[in-house]
Amino acid sequence: MFTSSRTTKSPTPPASSWTVGDHTVRRIDEVVLPAQTGPWLLPGATTDLVTRTPWLSPEFADEQGVLRLTSHSFAVEVDGMRVLVDTGIGNGKRRANPAWHNLNSDYEARLRAAGFAPESVDIVVLTHLHADHVGWNTRAEGDAWVPTFPNARYLTSRTEWDYWAGVDMEEARRQMFRDSVHPVREAGLLDLIDVADEGTDVAPGIRLLPTPGHTPGQVAVELSSRGETALVTGDSIHHPVQMAHPELCSCVDIAPDLAARTRNQVLGSLAGTSTLLLGSHFPPPTAGHVRRENDGYRLVPAPSGGTPIDH
Numbered sequence: 001m002f003t004s005s006r007t008t009k010s011p012t013p014p015a016s017s018w019t020v021g022d023h024t025v026r027r028i029d030e031v032v033l034p035a036q037t038g039p040w041l042l043p044g045a046t047t048d049l050v051t052r053t054p055w056l057s058p059e060f061a062d063e064q065g066v067l068r069l070t071s072h073s074f075a076v077e078v079d080g081m082r083v084l085v086d087t088g089i090g091n092g093k094r095r096a097n098p099a100w101h102n103l104n105s106d107y108e109a110r111l112r113a114a115g116f117a118p119e120s121v122d123i124v125v126l127t128h129l130h131a132d133h134v135g136w137n138t139r140a141e142g143d144a145w146v147p148t149f150p151n152a153r154y155l156t157s158r159t160e161w162d163y164w165a166g167v168d169m170e171e172a173r174r175q176m177f178r179d180s181v182h183p184v185r186e187a188g189l190l191d192l193i194d195v196a197d198e199g200t201d202v203a204p205g206i207r208l209l210p211t212p213g214h215t216p217g218q219v220a221v222e223l224s225s226r227g228e229t230a231l232v233t234g235d236s237i238h239h240p241v242q243m244a245h246p247e248l249c250s251c252v253d254i255a256p257d258l259a260a261r262t263r264n265q266v267l268g269s270l271a272g273t274s275t276l277l278l279g280s281h282f283p284p285p286t287a288g289h290v291r292r293e294n295d296g297y298r299l300v301p302a303p304s305g306g307t308p309i310d311h
Contacts, residue, residue, distance in 0.1 A: 015075075015114040016304035018276060018287050021225025023076050023205065025278065026114045027286055027304075030071040030088040030107045030136075034099050038067030038239070044248045045241045053244045055298050059285060060240045067239055068283040071132055073107075074232050075114055076223060079204045081122040084111075084149070085221050085232050086280060090135020093179055096172040100131060107136060108148075121149040123203060126156040127234030127280065128218040129164055130252075131176045138183050145179045147187050154184050155202055157210070158192040160217025195219055211236040211266060213259025214250065220266065230276040230287075236262055238281050243267060243290065243297040267297045276302060 015026040047065030050056055061067050074085040095101040126134055138145040184190045199209040208219040214235040221232040242248045246263045249256040270277060270290040278287045288299040
């Protein structure tokens with residue numbers, strides 16, 4: 001059973017950031033996930049396997065082989081538009097996972113400190129419709145849940161929406177849709193995007209790329225400017241251990257074999273390139289460049305505001 005993280009207030013440090021051409025991508029932190037998350041989420045990533053992948057320590061795993069994972073969003077200003085990729089777990093939500101239940105984080109304060117006041121956000125991209133990626137879609141107003149970003153268009157793939165609209169969901173997932181997805185749709189703010197195999201542009205320098213497997217309609221988000229690119233992974237890669245071992249799948253992947261093929265395709269396309277990979281659950285340093293190593297890949301970290309570190 002996970003330890004609850006209900007209260008996570010702390011001083012608001014500057015957001016970590018990376019430059020992609022003319023764009024600055026900021027990581028908006030929500031919460032560090034408890035140590036039990038790794039064994040639950042990636043049961044194949046045993047401590048023995050992790051400790052035999054030395055580059056994961058100390059940033060991405062501790063010396064005992066326990067994985068580090070976080071919940072955060074990425075925020076970027078593109079041609080004057082403020083864009084947010086995923087919205088985390090959210091505050092005050094009733095969740096089956098104790099670590100997510102009734103969270104009380106300072107995420108909104110961090111968002112404002114980074115210059116992304118909720119009312120100023122123009123686009124919210126939802127890589128997929130899981131509870132830890134849609135939570136801040138809404139906030140409590142009395143007994144109701146209302147859109148946190150009232151002036152934004154919320155984008156998700158039509159394939160993703162159609163899948164969940166047609167499946168018999170368990171009560172915990174229905175609750176998540178009731179408090180974090182349906183209020184956005186009912187407010188007329190949800191746009192369903194037909195994502196082509198080669199990707200679909202949704203704004204200048206922002207392209208959605210299909211990355212199915214974890215969910216049927218999951219997308220990664222490609223950012224580009226002046227010949228430089230970055231890719232926000234969504235949950236096509238939960239943790240860097242899956243770069244060293246792309247066959248490792250999450251316990252919540254809907255189609256594990258497809259998820260593994262997608263992960264291999266994504267990593268193969270990035271290996272040896274200058275594209276910056278931004279992991280949606282990677283702890284600091286969070287970002288880096290993909291390099292081939294042995295039968296898999298590794299991440300060469302790019303610290304906030306800096307250049308890759310070879311270690």
